């Protein structure tokens with residue numbers, strides 16, 4: 001039983017074909033520059049890298065090319081499409097309609113379309129991929145897995161903004177939260193590592209990548225998360241501002257020549273650690289610059305770590321304690337000094353990491369010191385396997401949970 005996981009962007013489609021019996025990735029790849037010049041697919045099939053260039057103009061064309069590659073007589077990983085048992089689609093926004101993953105039918109497509117106004121840069125292209133898969137694999141069942149669904153368990157007092165209530169009723173302005181698939185996966189993995197069921201645990205998961213968010217999870221349910229109505233709230237990120245005083249928006253427009261669109265773009269694309277440092281959105285560049293004495297690169301790192309710590313502290317209050325803290329995402333998995341700095345001086349709360357374990361951390365591992373009350377882990381996130389598992393569960397497959 002193989003699940004094809006599809007993650008579609010405006011000009012790209014990422015895919016992974018996963019064998020659910022073994023969790024093995026049979027093939028994966030990225031089709032990029034759809035509809036632009038020099039579209040191409042870079043794939044890894046049986047551990048071999050293949051680059052194919054094709055004139056791919058639409059998402060339908062991209063899915064066609066991906067299926068052709070997966071079933072290619074030489075480079076393919078399956079004999080024919082009969083070996084693709086289901087498709088799991090990552091969907092950015094399910095609004096407040098979807099509390100869990102669902103089988104895709106006409107009604108679900110209509111709601112995903114409706115939610116496009118909440119995620120105009122994501123949902124329409126994800127819907128394009130669904131339509132394309134339906135055309136090419138009409139008999140294959142499909143499941144939608146939403147980034148927002150895991151956070152639908154947030155209580156009202158956590159998701160309502162303090163603006164006139166009518167805007168929530170009329171325009172659905174509320175906290176939705178994102179990275180839900182990753183936070184859920186990380187909590188499950190932490191529970192496995194701890195050896196206790198999720199419903200006996202309070203966990204804080206930190207997904208720190210280009211986009212970064214933190215989640216407070218009580219008994220397996222998300223009760224608070226740092227991203228909000230859009231993925232720009234919360235932590236400062238690679239290029240996104242994170243939480244700032246909302247009135248800065250107007251002040252900037254009054255004081256500068258910037259239009260609404262330009263301020264919007266600045267807060268999304270030119271802010272975060274890139275905006276503070278003026279150097280890069282990539283933490284590797286910032287660390288190198290900081291070590292070479294660049295004060296603004298150091299400041300960007302200091303601000304990021306301070307805000308991670310700040311949110312963790314407040315989530316401990318929300319949860320009334322914490323059993324485990326998990327670091328993941330490109331930064332969380334790789335940058336030991338960011339982990340160390342974010343958790344520094346929290347020993348009063350029982351949080352203390354072992355510097356050596358932290359520095360040497362590879363794979364899924366505990367990095368807390370022996371005397372720490374709270375266990376700290378580094379766990380590699382795997383959103384695709386999580387989407388594939390949800391797909392299998394929604395379809396009622398009987399498969400071994402690894």
Ligand code: ADP
Nearest residue numbers: 208209210211281282283284329330331334335
């Ligand atoms: P995305 O949100 O795009 O999925 P990732 O989770 O892949 O992002 O994280 C990408 C970021 O991870 C990079 O921009 C970089 O800042 C950071 N990163 C990756 N490897 C390292 C490393 N070895 N040290 C520090 N930061 C790293």
